[in-house]
Amino acid sequence: MLKVPQQQYIRFLREAEGCSIQEIVERVGVNWRTAKKYADQDDWNESVAKRKGAFPVLGPYLDAVDTWLEEDERMPRKQRHTARHIFHRLRDEYGFTGGERTVSQYVSKRRKQMVLERSERFERLEHPGGEAQADFGTVHIVKSGELVERKVLTVSFPSSNAAFVFPVPKENTECFLEALKRVFEQVGGVPRKIWFDNLSAAVVSVLADGERKTTDAFARFCAHYRFEPLFCNPRSGNEKGNVENKVGYGRRNWCVPPPVVETAEEFEAHLAQAAKLDMQRPHYAKQARIVDLWEQEQQKLLHLPTVPFEVFRIENARLNKYSELQFESTRFPLPQCNALLPVLLKVKWDEMEVLSADGMYQRLATLPRPYTEKAMPLDWRSIFAGYRKRPRSVMYSTFVDMMPQPVRELIQEEDAALRKSRIEWVHRLLDTYSLNEINDGLVQAKASGDHGRTELECVLYAMRHPEFHPEPFAEPHTPDCVRGHLPQLDAYDRLLGVTVDA
Known part of the structure; x- marks a missing residue:
């Protein structure tokens, strides 16, 4: 040049x-x-060439980033890491001192594609303080080693950009109204207007003039809390774009990686805390924190009613000739009741009460709501196949947190050679046994003092085939003082005059 x-x-x-x-x-x-x-050159502006580097600052963390990106391919697309979230995890969990741009460039290069967001242009809809938008989103959590689907109702306030969430198992009427009620209690008031889409839990049909015919339960709920429901036009999500964006934001930032919980209360607390902490960030357009704007908007809300709304519906039912109650494809035995007994069901979002139909409405039983959780079983064999290729990835893998603790402790070994050997061993066992069976075998073998791999495989085989390993024969004739006694053979040597060299 x-x-x-x-x-x-x-x-x-x-x-x-x-x-x-x-x-x-x-x-x-x-x-x-x-x-x-x-x-003949016409443009003499200095060009800025892109910097090319080998990511020296990110080098020690590449295994972690690669592991997260590879595991994202197994996750639902809406719950994958963004480059910013990867940067935050590296900074908060591993002490990464580099910049966000470095991480973004590496993630872009690693994925080998550009994500293009094409959307139609809409006019911005302004909402005064005290108005809200509501919508459901789907997320996955880890429960008992499986990915379980949950519905999360998000209520956002466009004026301050504050959001409140509550998870439920389904999108039926009882879950929808209970979630709204819980959100009102979190907010400490009721929005004057709430925008919804035409969800079946609230809308029965759209009339010719554009009006909505709502369910009786939703109409009574609106009257009880005194808010005005507004519904978007069909296929017009932009009319409640704030909550649409907030649903995706919460899924990416509060549920990636999927929370590991065992109870619904744990997930509720996790989401509530995440939404509360998120309000400390500045508003995307107004130069103020969301929490400060929310304190101002909160003054414009309606007061909560003195008596909370009790969400339930009443159904007539009759027990069969075996004194069983059939409800939502599930049979519940009620031996304390007579066969063919007519009853009333008080159906709530998480349980149902069985009441007598004789006018006294005596409570006969309380049963759990028989929801069928949509679980996404993980292919642990293919996951461990990936660990075999890159044993160090188990130190950063998100899937490790989903494993039972004994298995997690087994493979997260600091010694590299031992870690690789254990990963290969578990991968081989997964050809025959499930991960839960391997975990139970580890627990049982540890309790009995067996630590070798051969002993562990014998324990697993005995658990799978108990017919070949009967219980020890119990006989009542041997005295307890003799049972388990080990004789001292050196006494016989003294009697015989035999001297044994030490």
């Missing part, structure tokens, strides 16, 4: 002296293409 004075001289010969390209080549002694380039 020529220096700037040489470039300027070529340009001078072309413009001032009117030299041809061939004359410039002969006088300056450069290639014809070079002379042509600078003689």
